[in-house]
Amino acid sequence: MQAAGVVAALAALLAGNGTSVLDCVCSRTTAVARSGGILDLSDGEIETWWDYCLRSDRLPEFVSCGALEQQPAAWSAVVRTADAISGYGLAPPAGAGEEGEACADALAQLRRLTRNESLQLVGELICRMADDCIDSCSVPRLDNMAWNTTTLQADDLRHHALSQTWHAVRRITRAMVGRKSCEINYGPTYEWKDLNKTGLQAQAALYRERLSNYWRDLSQLLSLSATHFSQLFVPLAFEHMGNRTSDQQLHGWIKDVQRVKDMLHTKLTGLVHDMQYASKEIGHFEVEEDKEKPGRLILRRPLLSEQLLHHQPWNVSFHDDFSALCEQRQPEASQMFSLAATLYASYRVYWYTAAVFMDRSYEFSFKPVDEEWQLEDRSNTTLSVDTDCVQLLMNALDNPTCPLDDLPVEAVSQRLQCRAQLWDDMVQRSPHIPVTSYLAYTQRVNVNLCLLAWMAVNSFGICQDVPFSIMQSVHDARCYFDSPDDQSCLQSNATDAICSVSRAVLLLKCHDFFFFKPSNSCRVLFYLFRDVPLTYSMLTEQSLAYKATLNNATLRYKDFKIDSLKYLEISLIVINIIFRFSTAGVYMYLPQLRNLPGKIFLSFQITGIIQVLCSEVVYRMAGVPDLPTAVLIDGALTLLSCIWLNIFCYEMYACVRHLRLPNDILPAELSQLFCRQVLLALIPWSTVCVAAVALEKTSRYYLIHSRIVVLVGISMSVTFNLVCLGLVGYMYLRTRYFMRRLKIVGNNKFASKKQCLFMSVKAVILSGLGIIIRIGFHQAQGVAQFVYYVHLGTMVQGPVLFVCFICNGTTLPALKDRILVWWSPTSVPAGQELCSAAERNLARRNNEQPVVTESSL
Template sequence: MHPVNATASLLVLLAANGTTLLDCVCNRLANVKGLKGLTFGEKLIRWDYCTQRSDYRLYATCENLRPPSTVVPAVSHMRPGTWSYQPPLSADGVPWLADEEQCDVVMAAIRDLSQNEAWELSNQLVCHIAADCVHTCPVQWLNDTEWNATTLATDDVRRPILSQLLHAVRRITKAIHARKKCEDNIEGYFLYRRVQTSEIQAAMTAYMDQMSNSWREYVQLLSHGVTHATQLFIPLAFEHMGNHTNDEQLRGWLKNMERLRDMLHTKLRGWVHDMRLIGEQIANYKIEEDKNSTENYIIRRPQLSGELLTHQGWYPYFRDDFSKICEVQQPEASQMFGLADALYSFYHSYWFCTPQYLSAIERSPVDEKWLLEDRSNATLSVDTACMQLLANSLDDPTCPLEDLPPETIQRREQCRLQLWNDMVQRLPHIPVTSYLAYTQRVNVNICLLAWMTVNSFSICQDVPFSMIQSVHDARCYFDSPYDQSCLESNVKDAICFVSRATLLLKCRDFSSLKLPKLCDVKIYADGSNKTFTLPEIEILRGNLKPTKTTLYFKESLNDATLRYKDFKIDNLKFLEFSFIAINILFRFLTVGVQMYLPQLHNLPGKILMSFQMTGIIQILCSEVMYRMVGVPDLSTMVLIDSALTLLTCIWLSTFCYQMYSCIRHLRLPNDLQPAEARKVFRRHVLYAVIPWSMICAASFTLEYTNKDYLIYSRIIFLVGISLSVSFNLLCLGIVGYMYLRNKKSMSKLKVYSKDKYGSKKQFVYLSVKAVVLSGIGIIIRMGFHQAQGVAQSVYYVHIATMMQGPVLFVFFICSETTLPVLKNRAMAWWNPGIIRPGQELGSAAVRNLARRRNEQFVAGESKL
C-alpha cells in the first residue's frame, strides 16, 4: 500500500471512532513491557500519542496543599490518562468501550507500517487529534444541566455527567498539546523548506496562514474547555468535599458554589478573549530576513501580541483573599476557594501557557513598543464618593459569596462610569473653595487609583481580565485622548481595562519585588503525587498577581489608600451637629443685637449685619439643607456655598473700605443722617451685588454647559475671593500705616499722655476683629482644603470653623462699648423704674442733655 494511502485509511478509521479507538490502542501498547516487542510504528505511536506528557504538575500556594486538603485528589482527575485509561460513563452509567475487532485492525495496521509510513501517520495524527476534538469534544447534551440539591445528591445522575465532563476536559488537554506538537512538526518542515528553496517570503506567508489557522483552532478548543471546566466545578467539588448532612446545608453550599463557579468562569473567560484577539493580530505580523544572518529571520509583531500574555496571573488567590471573610457564611470556604485556585492554576499551565509558545518562529521577535513614559507620579482629580467607596472596599471587604443589595451593585457600576468620565476629562487639581467642594473632588495618584480600582475586593470583580483588551483601551486612552471611538470595550468596563494596563505596564514604582510562595505538585499517571517547594528564581513574571501588587512607592498600602476613607467621622457627628447648632444660634443672636441696638444701625452696622445674614444663609444651606436634608445635589450646593463665601468676602471688603474712608476723612460712623446712611448703604449693596452676580453667572454657566470647564468655574470663584481678601488687607494696611504715621507725628510734636492706646484685652479684641474682617481665615481654610490625603484633618478644621458664631458674638458684641449698652437696655426692659448709671441727675432736662452727650461719646467709641 502506498504510504499516503495507508496513513489516510488509518486516519479515516480513527476519525470515525474518535479517540476511543486510539485509547484502546494505547491500553494495549501499555501492557507490553519494554520496547523490544514493539515495531517501529508501535513505538512511535506509543511515544507521540500515548505518552504525550508524563509530568503533569499543579502550582499552588503551600498553605492550600497542606493536609487535609482535597485539592490534589480533585485536580488529579484532570490529568489526561496515558497508560490505564478509564472510559467515560454514558448517560445510563455504562462505560463506553471501543470495538475490540476494530482495535485489532488498527493494531495490525500500525504494526505493518514502515518507518516512513509511521512518521507520516505520527505527524498527521497529532494534527488530527486537535481538529477532531474541536467537533467531538463538546458534550452538547450537558450544556443545559442545572444542579440542584436533588440531582447533585443522586449518584446515578451526578456520576455519569461528571465522567463525561472529565473525559471531555482530558481530551481537550491532550488536544491542546497535540496541537503544539503539530506546530513543531510544521515548524521543522518550514525550516527545512527555508533552506532548500529561494522562495522564502512565499514560504513564510504560507506558514503565517498555517499559524493563524492553528490559533483559531486553539481558541475553539479553549472556549470548549472553559465551558466544560465551569460545568465540571460543582460536581467535582461535591465529590471531594465530604457529605452534607441535610438539604438545607446542601442548598446553601450549592448557592455559594454557583457564585464561586461564576467567579472562576469570569477569570477563564478573559483567556478566551485574549487568545481570540491575538489570533486576529497574527495577520499583522511581518516576517523578513535577518540582514546580519542568512540562517535567521525576524518577525515584527504589533504591541498586541502574545508577549502580553505573560501578565496573566498564574494564580487567582481566591483562598488568600476571601477565605477569612467568608468563613462565617460558609465554614468550608477555605476548601472551596482553594479548589478554584488549583483548577485555575492547572488550566493556566496546560491550556493557556502552551499556546504562548505555540511556534518557535517567535524566537527572534521585534515588538512594537508602547512609547509612553512612566505614570507613577501622575495625578488625577476624581470623585471623592468613588474614592471613599474604593477605600471602604479595602478596609471592610465583603464576601463575594454574599447577595449584594441592588443599590450596592448599582453604586459600583455608577462609580465605574464616574471614574471613567474623570479619566477621560483628565481633570487636574481643582481649587477648593468650600468644605463641600473638598468632599466632591480629590487628587489621587493615577497608579494608586488603578490599583484601588482593580484589586480583588474592588469594583471590577465581574469584568474578565483580558490583557490584550486592557492594552488596546489604554493605548486608545493615552495616545488618542479625544477619540474614544477606538475603545473596543463598553464604557462601563473601560476603567477596569485601562487601570489594569496602566498598573502593569506604566507604574514602575508600584511594582512589587516580592514573589508569591508557591509549591509544585507532580501528579503521576497512577494518581499519586509528590510536592516540591518551588524556588523563587523559577517563578515566572506571570505568577505575580496584578490585583495583589503591593505598593513600593513612598508609603505603605494602608497609608496610601485608607487616607481617602472617612471624609466624615461617624463618632464625631454629635459634636459636629452641636457645633453647627451653636454656630447658628450665636449668629442669630449677633444679628438680633445689631437690629436691637440703635447705636449699631449706622452704615458700618448695616454692612456687618449683611455679612452676618450671608453667613447664616450659607450655614443653613450647606449644613442643614444639604448635609441633613440632602437637597440640592452636591454639585449645585458647592456652587451655592462658593458663591456665598464670595459674597461674604465682598461684604468684608465694603466694610474695610468704609473703615478706611472714615479714618481718611476724619468722619465718625454716626455723622451720616439715617436717610443718607440708607442711601449710601443701598449704593454699597449695588456695588457689591453687580460684581458678585457677574462672577456667579460666569461660574454657573461654565460648570453647567461643559463639565470640562469645572476647573475654570472654581478658579473664577477662587480668584474673586482672593482679590476681595487682598483688598481687605490693603485697606487694613493703609489704616495701620496712617495710625503709625500719626503716632510718629505726635511724638515729633512732643505731645504725650499718661493714657495708653489700649489695654491688652483691647489689643486682643482688635487683633481678632482685624483677622475676621480681613478674611484671612477664609483663605487659610481654603488653603488647608487644598491639601490632599488628609480628609480627617480637614474634617476637624471644618468642625472648628463652626465656632465662628460664638467668636463673632464675643468679639463684636461683648466689647466694652456695646456690651454695657446692651446690658442697660436689657435691665431697662426687665425693670423700667431702675436708675441706670448716668441717670442720677435731678432734672429730666439735665438728664436728657447728659444722655445726648453720652450717646455721642458711646458712638465715637463704638466697634470701630
C-alpha cells in the first residue's frame, strides 16, 4: 500500500477511535523492543516507534545541581508516588473487538512502510495529535467526580478512574510534545530576506497567526492536563495511603485530602491562566529590520510576553510549610503534601516544555528585544497602611495555622477585608503619615512596600486562595504604577488586587526582597515516570537563611499591645488618673494657687485628664468612638495642652519682663485676664481642629494632610514655649551679669541640687519637649514593642506632675497646714502667728483658763 493510503487509513482510525489505536501500536511495539526483538521490527515500525512513540514521551533535559549530599525530605514519598503512578501510565494493549482489529490493521500497514514513508507518516501524525487530543482526551465520566467512602473503597471504580485519568494525562503530554515537534520539524519556512516593508509586515502577520495557533493549542492542552492532574489526586492518595485508614477516620481523611486537592488546583489554575494570557499577547509582537545590521530582523516583544512565564515557581512549598503544622490533625499530612508537590512538579515540567520552545525558536530567525518596564527598584519604598491588617499578617507568619483546618467565618471575612483595606492603602500611596499619639500609631503603620508584599503573598499569608498568575500580576502592577489615577485597567478585583500586584512587585521590583533567587535554588531531575522526567526543586541553606531573615524582619510589627503587660498598663493608667486629679484638686483647694498661672496650669491639667479618660478609658473599654475619631480627639487635646503651656510660659515671661508678681493682680482683673487668655487659646485651637477634621472626613486621601496640620500646630506651639523660656533665661543671666558688675554679690546659692533637678523637669514639662519627644518616639515605625514601652512611660505623667508642682517648698507646707487645720482648728501653723504680744498673751490666757478652772475644781 502506498504511503498516502496508509496515512489515509490511519487518519480514518484516528477520526473514529482517537489516539487509542496509536497508543496500542506504541504499547505493542515497545513490548517487542524491550523484550529484545527490535531486530524483528520492520523499518516502518522502528521509525514510527522511534520518532513517534519515544519522541512524544521525551522532554527536554535540565541541568541538575550536581550530586546531592542529602536526599530531599520527600524523596521516599516521591518514589512511592512514582511507583504507584507507573502502573497506570500505559494503556493495556487492545484485545479483541473493533479496537483490537484496528490496532492489528494499523500494525500490518506499518510493516509495509519504508523509512521515508514512515517519516512522512510520523510528520502527519504528530501534527494531528493536538487537535485530536483537544477533542477526545477528556474523561467526561470522571470530571468533578465526587469521591466518598463508598466510591473510594470500590477497587474496580478507583483503579478504572486512575487508569483512565493517568492515561489521559499521558495522551495530553504526548500531544503537547507532538505539537512542539510539528512546529519545529514540519512547520512552514518563512523567507524574511529581500522583502520590502509591505511584504515584511504581511509575512510577519502570517508568522504571528501561526504562533497564536500554537499557543492556543498548548493552552487548551494544558487546561485539560490541569483538570486531570487535580482529578488524579484523590484516588491516587487513597491508593497510596488512605487504604490504611480506619472507617471511622476515613470521612475526615477524605475531607483533608479534598482540601489539599483544592490547593493543588489553585496552583495549577495560575499556570493555565498564564498560558492562555500569553497566547493572546502574540498579536502584539512586531517584526522590523535591524537598522544597525541590515538583513537581520528584530522581534519586539511586549512586557507581557512568555518571558514572564519563567517566574512561575518550580515547586510548591506545601510539604515544608504545612507538614509539621498539620501532623497533629492529620498524621498523613506530610504524605498528602508530598504527593501534591510531586504532581505539581510533574505538571510544571510539561508546562515548561511548551513555554521554553518559544525562546529557542526566536534565536534562529530574529533578534528578540523585550520591552523594559521603566520603573526603579522599590526595595526602599514605604507605605502607610492599616495596623490591624499588618498585625493580621504578622500573626499569620508568627503563628501559622494548618490549611486543613476550617477557619472561622470571622477569620475568613477579616482576611478579605484586609486584602481590600491594604489595596486601598496602596492606591492612596501615602509614604509616611505622622503619628501624633499612641492611638494614631495603633491605627497606621509605615511598612516597607516589598516587605509588605512578601508578608501578604507568603505561604501563610492572606493570598493562599488566589491563583498565582504572573501575567495578570505584571499587568496589574503596571496599571498600578503607570496609571495611579485610573485603576480601571486592573484585571483583578478589589479584593485580589493586593495579591496580584504584590507578587509582581516582589518578583520584578524588589531586588533586596526577592524571595526566590535562581542562585539559591537547586533543580534535580528524577527519571521516575519511565521516560518522563520529574523536576524537583529544593532550597539551599542560603535561601532558607534568607527566608528566615524575612520572617525575622516581620517581628518588628509584633504585638502593638503586649498582652503580658496589660495589667501593668491598667495599673499605670489608674495611677496617672489619680495623681492628675490630685494635682488639679490641690490647685483648686489652695487659695494661693488660684492666681492666673495657677488657673492656666489647672486648665492644662483638666485637659490632660480629659485626654486620658477619652483615649485610655472610654475608647479602650467602651470602644467608642471609632478609632479615627478617637485619634482626632487625642491629637486635638494634645494640641490644646500645648496651647495652655503657651499661655503659661508667656505669663511667666510677662511677669519677669514687667516685674509684677501674679498675686498682685486684683480678683476682678484676674477674671478678665483669664477669660481673655481662654479666648486666645480657643481661637487657634479651634482653627487647627476644624481644618484637620475637614481634611480627614472629606476623603481618606487627605489623612496625611490632617495629621500634618495637627503636627505643625503642636510643633509651633512647642517652639513658642521654648522661645518664652529662652527669653526668661536670657533675662535672668543678663540681670545676674549686671549685678556682678555692680559688685552686688551674695553668698546664697541660686538653688540646691534638688531644686535644680525639679526646675529642669518643670522646664521640660512647661516647654512641651516631653510631648515632642513622645511624638518623636512614635515615629519609630516598625518597632511596636518599643513604642508600647514609651506609651507605658507616658502614663507616669500624673505622679511626675504631682511631685514637681505640689511637692515643693511652697505648696506642700501650705497643703500640710490646711490639712492639719481640719484635725485641729485651734492650732496656729508655723509662720502664721498673731501680730502683737498682747494678742498672743490674750490667746494664751484663753487657752489656760479652762485648765485653771479644771484644777480648781
